[in-house]
Amino acid sequence: GDLLPADGILIQGNDLKIDESSLTGESDQVKKSMDKDPMLLSGTHVMEGSGRMVVTAVGINSQTGIIFTLLGAGEGDEEKKVKKG
Numbered sequence: 576g577d578l579l580p581a582d583g584i585l586i587q588g589n590d591l592k593i594d595e596s597s598l599t600g601e602s603d604q605v606k607k608s609m610d611k612d613p614m615l616l617s618g619t620h621v622m623e624g625s626g627r628m629v630v631t632a633v634g635i636n637s638q639t640g641i642i643f644t645l646l647g648a649g650e651g652d653e654e655k656k657v658k659k660g
Contacts, residue, residue, distance in 0.1 A: 576620035582637045583628035585613040591624035598638065 576594060585591065585607055592604040597618050604622050607615065615628050618639040634640050 576622045579615055579617050579619050579621065580633070581617050581630045582632040583615045583630045585609055585615055585626050585628050588626035589624050591626045592622045594620040594622050598642070 579593075586609065588607060588609060591607045593607055593615065595605050595616065596602050597620075598616055605612065607613065607626070615626075616639070617633070617637040632638075632640075635644055
């Protein structure tokens with residue numbers, strides 16, 4: 576499956592199933608539809624189907640970025656920027 580590079584809202588889908596185990600730890604595939612569960616999250620993989628989405632967040636503003644920030648993954652990068660500036 577394709578890796579989703581950004582968070583977004585599903586606007587068109589055809590039997591879309593997503594593997595969200597990288598974020599939730601749940602191994603079951605999640606069926607996405609415009610009616611019930613339209614949120615697509617960065618760092619997850621498309622396992623079946625196809626779809627289109629409107630991007631709502633990228634980088635540190637995405638769910639994956641927020642998690643990395645909370646875990647302190649970006650601290651080294653910020654310190655390097657301060658030293659250079």
